[in-house]
Structure formats: structure tokens, C-alpha cells
Amino acid sequence: MYLWLWRALPGPRWAKTLQAVILGLSVLALLFFVVFPFVADTFLVEQSTVG
16 A cells, blocks of 8 residues: 555655655544544543443
């Protein structure tokens, strides 16, 4: 998968590295600001009981 992504990105090595870092940070931001709050509201993790 990573090899496919590396080959799909255009430009020289430094540009591919920069694009990969930006892409990774974008996915991380999407998870933190959209996916994780949705999951926390939907599943109510704080109200679980372990016994």
C-alpha cells in the first residue's frame, strides 16, 4: 500500500516526502476533528461499567 502511494505521488523524492507528510497530517486531523468526536458521542464511552 505504501509503495503504491509513493509511486502515485508526483515529483522528486523531496516533494513526495512533503506530500506524504501533509497527507498523513490531513488524515490525522480528520480523525481527531470528525471521526473521534462522532464515535465518542455515539458510543458513550464514559458511561461504561467494568465489574
